[in-house]
Amino acid sequence: MTPAASTTSHQEGVNITINSLIEAQTAFIKHWLQQQAEPLATEAWQWLGAQSLNKYLNADDLTRLINDGILTQPMSDIMRSDVRDIMRTLIYHPANDNVPLSDLVDETQIVTLATYIGNYEQQRNILISTFIGNETFADLLTQTLYHAINDFMETTLDRAGGVGKLMKMGRSSFEKATNRNLDEKLQTYLHRNIKDLAQRAEANAQAHLSNEEVTRLLVTGWARIKDQPVSRLQEYLRETPEHSSIDHLEASLQQSYNRLRLSPYLHSLVAAVVDTWYSNHQFDSIAELAASLNLGPSASMALSTTMIPMLNDALESDWFTTHIKEMLSAFYAQPDIKEGLGLQEL
Structure with a gap:
């Protein structure tokens, strides 16, 4: 056998030996x-649990993770679809037909909340003023009274026979003489005087809605609905092919989220919250x-x-097997390993 053939034969033997070892x-x-696998997994959790948070993460890392990794990207269409489906499942689940609202909220919670709200007299007066003492309420009250008066007059005139006809003639004569529509005149009169009425209503509400009265109203209101099934809430929703309240609610939430997620305001809040949490837990173990x-x-x-x-x-x-073989091949390819095992080339 020639030296070259001997070298080739020896090399093949070396490769076969290394491949067999691998x-x-x-x-x-x-x-x-x-x-x-099982004890390794347990020991891995034990090791991880013993590590301190600040050994691997700082507040800037967490802030960057939230801002860049979460808030930068909009919620995917698949996730939005899942949110809608989950909301629909929860709201329309048959179990809601047999569970009263009182099972979800404890009676003492309602009393505590009602008492808490009732004791804030200043805020309650501001709320009353916001609802009653404003132009919108005055306009609403004006239109309500106008329609009530107009409906009463029309009904009365129709039933009054000859007297009704006479009154209609008087109305027509008034409009011609003043060159103004009686309905317009009535609305103007009501609107001018309704502001004073709204102020009186606001004062009466603030005077009569004492702390105890507000608390009693809230508790009484809860007592009227607490035995209703959870499914009663479905009455306030629509679920048709043309209109879905759940789809509308999810879309509105998504719109608000998209508006806020990139705003400097939200990012500043995220940084502040992360700093607060991290300062409390940075030395904690996992x-x-x-x-x-x-x-x-x-x-x-x-x-x-x-x-x-x-x-x-x-x-x-296959990928794990391939990586193990590549690792072992690289190990045995080291000259000192070959020499130490007597696998050096001739």
Whole structure:
């Protein structure tokens, strides 16, 4: 055998030996990891839980993650569709027919909230003034009284026979003599005087709606509806092919979100909130942070157990096998490893 042939034969033997080692070690690594998957997952969680937050993250990292990773991108159409479907499922679920509103809100919560609202006299007076003491309320009251008076007059004149006809003639004569429509004259009169009436109504409301009265009204109002089923809320929604209240609600929320998510105002709030939270928890371990979310060791163990099948599938995948072989090939390709194992080329 020539030296060249001998060298080639020896090289083939070296390659076969290395390839055999790689195959055997790849199989061993995969089998060993599969056998140790559960304790490794548990130990990994334990190790992660012992690490301090500030070892890997700072406040700027979290702020950048929220601003650049979350707020920069609009909510995807798929996610928006999921939100609508979930809202629709929750609102129209059959269980709502058998669950009263009182099961969702405790009676003591209503009393506490009503008392809290009732004790804010200044804010209550401002609210009353906003609703009653403004031009919109005055205009609404003017139109309401005008229609009531006009309807009464028309009904009375129609039933009054000859007297009604005489009154209609008088109305016509008045309009010709003054060159003004009686309806317009009536509305002008009501609007001019209704402001004083609105001010009186505001004063009466503030005088009679005491703290105790407001509390009583709120508690009484809750008592009237607390036994109604949750599904009663569906009456305030429409769900037809032409009009969906849920679609409209989701679209409105999305519009507000898109308007705010890139605003300097929201970004400044995010930075302030992150700084506050981070200053409170920067020295906490990951386990302590998880515990604050009620994710204790039992929850971590349950999560680890759930992930075992996925981990096993990953170990059996082609990409994992390929990477193990590439890693081992690079290892054995090192000259000192070849020399140390007596696999050097001739």
